Amino acid sequence: MQKEHNLSKNQKIIFDLIDKSRGPMKAYSILFNVQKKGIKAPLQVYRALDKLVEIGKIHKIESRNAFIACQNSSCQVSKATAFSICESCENVSEISNSKLSKYLSNFSDSSGMKYSKYNLEFFGLCKKCKSK
Amino acid sequence: MQKEHNLSKNQKIIFDLIDKSRGPMKAYSILFNVQKKGIKAPLQVYRALDKLVEIGKIHKIESRNAFIACQNSSCQVSKATAFSICESCENVSEISNSKLSKYLSNFSDSSGMKYSKYNLEFFGLCKKCKSK
């Protein structure tokens, strides 16, 4: 069950924008889009993004410096994320595969490290781009 | 067998620096360190980094915007990378685990995407930091 987070004003504005977007959004593109709603400075955007990432409502696509709404209802926190990224059209989707997440969450090696979080990004060509 | 790449002057200077470093290095820290060798501009650094990444001599740690020498002799190209990152001391090491790499290289799902590359970053506490 997803914990209900009462988003603040700025958080809600920014989450709604990202959630409605068809793909990942970059911070300054977000900023541009919310200026009419009174959010004027980069820091206001980054603060909201940080919080939204922290509570798992959005994820950062590290290789793209972009943010996407969580597409996985069972993803309470951003501790185990996997994405597929098309290198041609830049379409991104969150992978929801219980075998994969189980495998990675249980992964351990001889290094003595205790893993508490992972992020995986797969790259390739999506169906559409493959057939071009 | 690793293909022998004849690194150019700038590529060699920058690879040697990263290879000798104890941890991942950031681009502008690299720049600072090689200025005495005549590399003056960011672009000279980024061009060498791009090439070194392309041929698999170094990898980019996406979540840190930093670069580390390949620690895995069998890693010919940067198409299948996995790292463990300590969130306390920021120590990074490349994971070389054939089961993991086999599992991820063979991963496919119903999305119709053809995956040709992946990057995985595990986060946690290293042995030292755990016991503090």
Next chain:
DNA sequence: CTTATAAATGTTATATTATTACATACTGTT
């Protein structure tokens, strides 16, 4: 209701990371 505390906001300035554009030089091949 008052006080205390944490969380969020507003604002300005600045730091950090990365690329565009253009000119020149080097390297290997025919």
Next chain:
DNA sequence: AACAGTATGTAATAATATAACATTTATAAG
């Protein structure tokens, strides 16, 4: 020698992210 591909030099600028400080709002005790 001519060509193609790769690498370099340089200046300017774009894109991404954080520091510092003042103020306001929300939440919870007492």
